[in-house]
Amino acid sequence: MKIRIKDNSVRFRLTQxxxxxxxxxGMVSSFTQFVDRPFIYTIEKTQDEALSAAFIENxxxxxxxxxxxxxxxxxxxVGFDGQTGSVKLLVEKDFVCIDNTMEEDQSxxxxxxxxxx
Numbered sequence: 001m002k003i004r005i006k007d008n009s010v011r012f013r014l015t016q017x018x019x020x021x022x023x024x025x026g027m028v029s030s031f032t033q034f035v036d037r038p039f040i041y042t043i044e045k046t047q048d049e050a051l052s053a054a055f056i057e058n059x060x061x062x063x064x065x066x067x068x069x070x071x072x073x074x075x076x077x078v079g080f081d082g083q084t085g086s087v088k089l090l091v092e093k094d095f096v097c098i099d100n101t102m103e104e105d106q107s108x109x110x111x112x113x114x115x116x117x
Contacts, residue, residue: 001013001014001015001018001028001029001030001041001043002094003030003041003060008086008087008088009087009088009089009090010053010060010062010087010088010089010090011089011090011091011092012041012043012062012090012091012092013091013092013093013094014028014043014072014091014092014093014094015094016093019072019073019093020073022043022045022064022069022072022073023069023070023072023073026044026045026069027042027043027044027045028042028043029041029042029043030042037058038058039058039059040058040059040060041059041060041062042059042060042061042062043061043062043063043064043091044061044062044063044064045063045064045065045066045069046063046064046065046066047065047066048063048065049065050065050082051063051064051065051068051080051081051082051083051084051089051091052082052084052089053084053087053089054084062089062091064080064091068080068091072091072093078092078093079091079092079093080092
């Protein structure tokens, strides 16, 4: 799972297996281990009607409605956006990069619809 933060915008990008895990288990999580503690980022399925997020004790938790999870799992829907206070939220499927970068493993990313084979 990737997370991108810029000013008041937070974007989570999920691979195919992470979307499947979110659908099956209702949660997907990852972390970056800093020297003294981890920075944790998690997506949790909820019964809410909109995306929301909270930052508590070194952890960002994005809450995504079950209907959105179902759409990510079973349709071609790319993602969803929302807002918590002044923070813009986005959760989306992670596509293979067009430039085919070799710096990261993209084998579990979704096929990019903008690439022609």
